[in-house]
Amino acid sequence: MQPTANHLRRAGAAIALAVAATAAQADAVTDWSIKAGEIITESKMGTPPAVRASAYINSAVYEAVNAITGRYPAGRVQIDAAQGASVDAAIAAANRTALLRLMPAQQASIDAAYQAALAAIPDSPAKLAGVNVGEKAAAATTTPPAPTPTARTRPPAPTCRRPCRPWCSGRTASPGS
Numbered sequence: 001m002q003p004t005a006n007h008l009r010r011a012g013a014a015i016a017l018a019v020a021a022t023a024a025q026a027d028a029v030t031d032w033s034i035k036a037g038e039i040i041t042e043s044k045m046g047t048p049p050a051v052r053a054s055a056y057i058n059s060a061v062y063e064a065v066n067a068i069t070g071r072y073p074a075g076r077v078q079i080d081a082a083q084g085a086s087v088d089a090a091i092a093a094a095n096r097t098a099l100l101r102l103m104p105a106q107q108a109s110i111d112a113a114y115q116a117a118l119a120a121i122p123d124s125p126a127k128l129a130g131v132n133v134g135e136k137a138a139a140a141t142t143t144p145p146a147p148t149p150t151a152r153t154r155p156p157a158p159t160c161r162r163p164c165r166p167w168c169s170g171r172t173a174s175p176g177s
Helices: 005-042 047-069 087-102 104-119 125-141
Strands: none
Touching (some): 005 087, 047 125
């Protein structure tokens, strides 16, 4: 049976809807990734802490989205998401909560981005459920970074690994021995 023009139109419309639905979720993640990067840059933290903060934020977003969609195996976090929870609200809440935990001094910028994102989502139980999932995901995945050690200790003095001379067994190697 040959496909008719009507079949082709329906197939094209179905593909367009599928791509649009996927793109909407990807756009929310991408938009928030850009916003988070701007906020991290604004905080003027160094490169290693900024990369660490970005990793914490992305982990929170992954767990929030995955708790709702169930597309991938769950990570170390088990979150029960309400049926029909808003993915966009979860993304916004995960970013806000993670950013506030890592950079509380940037609260004004974080809250402005969060309020703008939530304003675009209609008020509904799905929105509240999404916010709840995002906050739980960020709380579970975001911990303050451990302080970086500033002083390094010297390694212990080398010892003889195998006796090369009869008097060297187990002693600390020293010049001339």
